[in-house]
Amino acid sequence: TLAYIMKKITFLLIFICSFANGQNIKELYTEKFESDWKVYEDENYVKKFIDTTVIYKLKSGRSPEQELLYKAKENLKKRAEKISQIFSNLKLNLKEFDSLVFIEQRSTNVNLEYDFVKKGAIITKDSIYGFTYDLNKEKVEIEKYDYFKSSENETISQAKQIIGNLILSAKTNYLDTIAKVESDMFAGPLKDVRPETEFEILIYNKRKANELRRIYLHETFVRIMNQK
Structure with a gap:
């Protein structure tokens, strides 16, 4: 029937x-x-x-x-x-979140003195959960870490501040735009530049059919923005 x-x-x-x-x-x-x-x-x-x-x-x-x-x-x-x-x-x-953003920062190891330390944060509606781990250790342990508090240098500090502020203000679409500009610059005027730091950003939205977007940025985008 x-x-x-x-x-x-x-x-x-x-x-x-x-x-x-x-x-x-x-x-x-x-x-x-x-x-x-x-x-x-x-x-x-x-x-x-x-x-x-x-x-x-x-x-x-x-x-x-x-x-x-x-x-x-x-x-x-x-x-x-x-x-x-x-x-x-x-x-x-x-499964407990409608949305969140995952950030992981890592060295591209283009220079000697290789750095195998990864660090980042998971940003939810109410909280920020920082983490770090070192792949060079015999026993790799994921530890809690205040990601946005400390930075290696001013450029990385600016990069983290820009990324964090855009996420917290729900303007993650700007991250896509920045990534596109950076990619175009790497294919053109900055084709000989080798970034030292990479940010992998995952943007999750359950309400958009479990959407999971991935964006790659580098510290280079800060230098591009500072030149303009």
Whole structure:
């Protein structure tokens, strides 16, 4: 009957919604950014990195093309796991928030004296949860950290202040604009510049179908803004 069919459809919609809202950060990150590895399924893209006309196997038993794809999948998996660990350590559950922003700052290690310390914060409607961890340690532990209080230098301090203020004032769309300008500058006037610091920013909004946007910024955007 029609009533029975409508009941089944309603149940199905509830099930789908509960599944979508029930995703944790690890699942959501892996799903939203699967393009990180899917791009390596495109032979034309792979040609940018290796000579696909030469056929041989690596020690892993995989071809160079397969190895690139495999490593890209592993990198995405490990990144999702690390972010999940940070949430867990800070006792935060993505399902409990309608929106939040995750920031992680790291060195690009373009200079010697490599820096493997990562630091950042998760910003919710009511609170800021700072964290830090050092990948160079034998036992990597995620520790609480007052992210916005201390900075390595004035440029990083300005970068964090701008990013933080835009997030707290709900103007995250400006971060997309800044990232676009910075990217254009790297492709043009600043093509020879090698940034020293990278910020990965994740913007989550449950009300927009579990939207998870990812933005990459560098300390360079502060220098660009200061020149204008």
